[in-house]
Amino acid sequence: MIDVAALRRKIEDDLGFWDKEQEAMAELSPGFLGVWHRMAMVPVRKNHLGAKNRALIGLAASAAATHLYTPGVRRHARAAIDAGATPEELSEVLALTATLGIHACNIGVPLLLEVLEETGARTGPEPLSEHQERLKADFTRDRGYWHSFWDGILELDPELFEGYLDFSAYPWREGVLEPKMKEFVYCAFDAAATHLYVPGLRMHMKNALGYGATKEELMEVLEIVNLIGMHGAELAAPIVAEELRRV
Structure with missing residues (x-):
């Protein structure tokens, strides 16, 4: 028999929260909540990133456009603040996470180029104009890298590329997080089960x-x-518990 009160104290002490989602899961399956707690403690025990950066990574994963898990956003924002995160660091994580949207172009533009070539509307890369060359140099300077998947966007839509350059470079020009932490944020939303963007994850x-x-x-x-x-279990548990109480 699992002592739910003791489990709650352990989760609150170890992870810093006990919300309605955990309360409902404890009602449904305290054993499952216990094994989740043991898994959640792995990065806490290892502590390579530190409490603040762990919370910021959790914030990025929860706030990503492919996930949008409000309880996680609140939970990790609260944990990051408690660990000493500044408003600038929190807002920078959100700015970095907002770049996820460009993956529509990272995936779509290479396919569009293939279709254009298959239909005879394109025979190969167009030479870059002086303006496009300058945009490429600016991106490489501000972001610290260049990848071939930017070539097609720069060729087909330099206006979009220029807009994205300013949008994505803002945290690099104005931000306070160290560069590797910025890259960790990108890795977080690329690796998430709700996105799984392999080219970006490898690059970052x-x-x-x-x-x-x-x-x-x-x-x-x-x-x-x-x-x-x-x-998913957290989202469902309060609903399932409520419905069971109606039976």
Whole structure:
């Protein structure tokens, strides 16, 4: 028999929260809540990132456009603030996470180029204008890298590329987080089960290593993002518990 009161104290002490979602899950299956707690403690025990950065990574995973899990946003924002995060750091995580939308173009533009070539509307890359070359140089300077998937966007829509350059570079020009932490945020939403954007994840892992990240830190990012799988159960548990009480 699981002592739910003791489990609650342990989760509150170890993880800093006990919300209605945990209350409902404890009502439905305290044993399952217990094994989740043990898994959630893995990055806490290892502590390669520290409490503040763990919370910021959790915030990015919860706030990503592919997930939008409000309880997680609140929970991780609260934990980050308690760990000393500043308004600038919190808003920078949101700005970095907002770049996820460009993946529509990262996936769509190469397909569009293939279709254009298949239909005879394109025979190969167009030479870049002086303006396009300058945009490429600016992106490489501000973001610290260039990847081939930007070539097609720059060719087909330099106006969009210029807009995205300013949008995505803002945290790099004005932000306060160290570069590897910025890359960890990108890794977080690319690796999330709700997105799984492999090209971006591979690139940002390489970038993070280039900024001095360790394999242990990158593994901890994945350990944190792995935990969003529980959000489905958290969302459903209060509803299921309520419906069961009606029977």
